[in-house]
Amino acid sequence: MRANLRRLGPGDWRTWRDMRLAALSESPRAFASSLVKEKGYSESDWRDWLDPARGLKAVAEDRAGLVGAWVPEDRHGAVELYSMWVHPEWRGQGVGDLLIDEVVAWAGENRHPRVDLWVAEGNVAAERLYQRHGFRMTDERQPHPGYADVHERVMTRTLGD
Template sequence: MDDISIAGYVPGAIGRAAELHALYYSREWGFGLFFEAQVAAGVAGFLQRLDPARDGFWTVSRAGRVLGCVAIDGAQAETAGAHLRWFILADELRGLGLGNRLLQEAVGFCRRCGHPSVFLWTFKGLDTARHLYEKHGFRLAEERQGRQWGTDVLEQRFALALA
């Protein structure tokens, strides 16, 4: 793991975040163009308005290639909670503890910023990610049928109170 680094934004991170999401969710869940476009536009828009006092973005790279990321969008932290977004790792990095490290970075950042809570949206069936969320104290707060990712899924909102 000596050649693996965790950093903030690096050139190519937007494209790689979109690619990682598109490849995984297409292969495993049949998501398509709508989903990939949503991820690319969302990450790009977020990074263009990133305020380091409330927002965070972390990448995992090996040999200069982005192979994972996570973000904290704190724009609505005081009213709705900070939003954990775009959490993903390439298949080759799974099982090395890097997902755990990314979540530690994200939740620790929220605590340091004084965000009262943090939440995320996911969907039923992503059991490995759910295990990590619950390990970090997130609890299932809401479930509903939805199409927010362009495909019918049982959406799940997980939340973690920090204050």
């Protein structure tokens, strides 16, 4: 079975909210936010998050997974892939590949030079997935925003080669 992918806009706020809360519930240490914090968001907050000016938000339907991407000011024009999550029932079925491909496609459509992402040190499965898509590990490292005992490293993929 293969999930269908869909880019979201503000009218899809319930879909993004429900999947994001499921992700935070199932994998709390994977994100820089918390279930408690995001349960407190209003409809307006969710709609604002899905404004196309704030980047890409996409879901693999049937609640298979989600991903976000944006262009932070401090990344010199690079897109940052974030909040990627695949529902446990869909893991190992290509959903992660589909989500990564969508971010890379969006970055290319918008002529960005590369895609960066932060991965928790020791998350070997995620590192392997990203490596299959041409990402390489860098020396850039920081403490995880939500867990002092976890560090993250940047993986990057140059586009247009």
